Amino acid sequence: MEWDSLWFNGHAATMAPVGTVRDAALAVKDGRIAWVGPRADLPEGAAREVHDLGGRWVTPGLIDCHTHLVFGGNRAREFEMRLKGASYEDIARAGGGIVSTVAATRQAGEEGLVASAAGRLERLLAEGVTVVEVKSGYGLDLATERAMLRAARRLGEQYGVTVRTTCLAAHAVPPEFTGRPDAYIDLVCEEILPALAAEGLVDAVDAFCERIAFTPEQTARVFDAARRLNLPVKLHADQLSDGGGAALAARYGALSADHVEHTGEDGVRAMAEAGTVAVLLPGAFYTLRETKLPPVELFRKHGVPMAVATDCNPGTSPAVSLLLMLNMACTLFRLTPQEALAGVTRNAAKALGMAETHGTLEAGKAADFAVWDVGDPAELCYWLGANPCVGVVRGGMTRS
Numbered sequence: 001m002e003w004d005s006l007w008f009n010g011h012a013a014t015m016a017p018v019g020t021v022r023d024a025a026l027a028v029k030d031g032r033i034a035w036v037g038p039r040a041d042l043p044e045g046a047a048r049e050v051h052d053l054g055g056r057w058v059t060p061g062l063i064d065c066h067t068h069l070v071f072g073g074n075r076a077r078e079f080e081m082r083l084k085g086a087s088y089e090d091i092a093r094a095g096g097g098i099v100s101t102v103a104a105t106r107q108a109g110e111e112g113l114v115a116s117a118a119g120r121l122e123r124l125l126a127e128g129v130t131v132v133e134v135k136s137g138y139g140l141d142l143a144t145e146r147a148m149l150r151a152a153r154r155l156g157e158q159y160g161v162t163v164r165t166t167c168l169a170a171h172a173v174p175p176e177f178t179g180r181p182d183a184y185i186d187l188v189c190e191e192i193l194p195a196l197a198a199e200g201l202v203d204a205v206d207a208f209c210e211r212i213a214f215t216p217e218q219t220a221r222v223f224d225a226a227r228r229l230n231l232p233v234k235l236h237a238d239q240l241s242d243g244g245g246a247a248l249a250a251r252y253g254a255l256s257a258d259h260v261e262h263t264g265e266d267g268v269r270a271m272a273e274a275g276t277v278a279v280l281l282p283g284a285f286y287t288l289r290e291t292k293l294p295p296v297e298l299f300r301k302h303g304v305p306m307a308v309a310t311d312c313n314p315g316t317s318p319a320v321s322l323l324l325m326l327n328m329a330c331t332l333f334r335l336t337p338q339e340a341l342a343g344v345t346r347n348a349a350k351a352l353g354m355a356e357t358h359g360t361l362e363a364g365k366a367a368d369f370a371v372w373d374v375g376d377p378a379e380l381c382y383w384l385g386a387n388p389c390v391g392v393v394r395g396g397m398t399r400s
């Protein structure tokens with residue numbers, strides 16, 4: 001057999017049904033994993049490049065399945081206000097919050113958006129991330145939503161990383177529609193979504209279903225529009241209150257329901273039936289000093305797959321480390337390290353509709369993997385502020 005590269009003398013946390021393979025070998029051909037398993041079983045073959053892992057660990061490339069990586073400005077001032085006692089909802093109602101980032105994003109222009117997001121993306125990539133989902137939602141008009149999604153796609157090309165773009169035009173009511181949320185939803189459904197979908201910029205559609213954002217009825221209209229365009233949906237659901245968001249998402253066969261701190265058992269059951277992934281976002285939970293924990297025990301009981309992501313955004317989760325989120329998912333939400341690792345690999349791929357091609361180390365899947373200088377994969381969840389990533393391969397190409 002002829003391979004492009006061969007990796008040996010390390011251990012593989014495959015995240016596939018075979019689990020951990022000690023003393024593994026992994027062969028890459030044409031950007032895909034050609035073979036992975038115990039080195040002793042490696043078929044005869046030759047590789048153009050051979051890499052000695054020196055006893056280190058290999059995992060699938062990490063997948064950050066929920067980010068708002070592209071935005072203008074930042075909200076450090078609001079951080080100070082919240083430290084003095086103002087709540088996130090108070091600030092949003094007083095005209096700060098999401099709409100203040102909308103103003104900065106409209107100002108930035110596509111070039112400015114690419115430039116400011118690049119630094120954040122580099123930090124994620126340095127920690128072994130190989131797939132990033134990026135949402136729009138700080139433009140709230142056609143031109144700026146387009147600029148955000150185009151910026152995200154350009155970053156993917158520039159850095160050789162897989163970027164999935166999600167249209168979150170239904171994130172907040174833009175200032176020019178104050179008091180007329182339904183008119184804005186009309187614009188989203190009739191103009192913004194169809195235009196961006198026609199331009200090929202939309203991989204999925206998201207909305208913020210919450211008392212400070214859109215009602216379940218308005219959210220359903222956005223999902224109906226997505227369905228007409230044949231686009232999968234996901235939802236910011238039950239983050240600050242139980243508004244039935246997770247159940248609504250499940251009714252539309254959503255890829256994921258995200259945040260879900262306040263989701264009750266009916267919602268969890270509906271998610272299980274629909275195969276909807278629960279995306280847990282401990283960075284937002286921490287930043288908002290939330291106290292209501294997501295129903296992890298119910299997700300386990302009903303077999304709802306759990307993913308973990310940064311939610312990188314300027315308001316509620318200025319997080320640029322997926323490894324830190326692994327730690328928080330364990331310490332704050334009591335996920336096991338194995339569950340947390342599945343949450344940034346296999347289940348994160350499922351939350352993006354990419355389970356067939358990404359998220360595990362298996363023959364035929366994308367050759368996206370990370371090499372870690374650790375004695376056990378649980379260390380990826382254990383250290384605070386360390387980065388044991390010593391190598392990343394994306395699409396078969398060695399990146400560091």
Ligand code: DI6
Nearest residue numbers: 098208236284313314315316
């Ligand atoms: N939920 C969140 O946590 C972010 N968006 C959302 O719908 C917050 C976005 C922001 O405050 O800028």
Ligand code: FE
Nearest residue numbers: 066068236311
């Ligand atoms: Fe979010």
